[in-house]
Amino acid sequence: MDIEQINTELATKTPIEIVQWALIHGQSPIVTTNFRPYESAILHLVTKVDPAIKVIWCDTGYNTSSTYKHAAELMESLALNIQLYIPKQTAAHRDVVLGIPQVDDPKHSLFTEQVKLEPFKRAMAAHQPDVWFTNLRKGQTAFRNSIGIVSRSADGVLKISPFYHFSDKDLDQYLKEHNLPNEFNYFDPTKQLDTRECGLHN
Numbered sequence: 001m002d003i004e005q006i007n008t009e010l011a012t013k014t015p016i017e018i019v020q021w022a023l024i025h026g027q028s029p030i031v032t033t034n035f036r037p038y039e040s041a042i043l044h045l046v047t048k049v050d051p052a053i054k055v056i057w058c059d060t061g062y063n064t065s066s067t068y069k070h071a072a073e074l075m076e077s078l079a080l081n082i083q084l085y086i087p088k089q090t091a092a093h094r095d096v097v098l099g100i101p102q103v104d105d106p107k108h109s110l111f112t113e114q115v116k117l118e119p120f121k122r123a124m125a126a127h128q129p130d131v132w133f134t135n136l137r138k139g140q141t142a143f144r145n146s147i148g149i150v151s152r153s154a155d156g157v158l159k160i161s162p163f164y165h166f167s168d169k170d171l172d173q174y175l176k177e178h179n180l181p182n183e184f185n186y187f188d189p190t191k192q193l194d195t196r197e198c199g200l201h202n
Contacts, residue, residue: 038163060087
């Protein structure tokens with residue numbers, strides 16, 4: 001599969017056409033979410049085509065009350081097939097023995113491994129997906145500027161970003177058209193900066 005050629009072909013397709021194309025090329029698709037801003041768009045889009053798709057949520061345990069309420073609302077309104085993965089240690093325990101290290105602290109990599117990477121690896125091992133839908137978009141980080149609509153994860157999973165070329169304004173319009181909520185009171189302790197990758201995608 002020539003990823004560069006596929007990206008060229010899909011560049012003129014709508015997000016829903018991209019999802020339909022991807023589902024033809026996979027037997028075990030998933031969509032991942034953290035219920036951050038604009039996640040309702042990708043969840044609505046993908047479940048519109050495949051209502052039973054597995055929705056992988058690796059909950060760090062550090063989400064805001066607003067984010068948890070937002071997640072509950074979307075789970076109900078979109079009837080999400082949530083597959084929940086959480087760290088092996090509670091946030092309360094970790095707060096005592098490790099806390100939330102700053103990104104320049106050597107302990108931050110251990111923190112990220114515990115709250116995000118290990119649960120994610122566990123989820124991927126359990127479900128063995130061949131197609132992975134994400135809401136990555138051009139302009140978010142330097143790495144994301146380089147991947148295109150279709151890319152491959154480090155372990156070879158076909159990664160699909162249907163809204164890759166959408167701006168915030170474009171997504172605002174999508175949410176308005178479909179009467180979807182958004183969530184901006186979001187906190188990711190592994191990133192701390194919007195332009196920083198946490199390790200799942202790079």
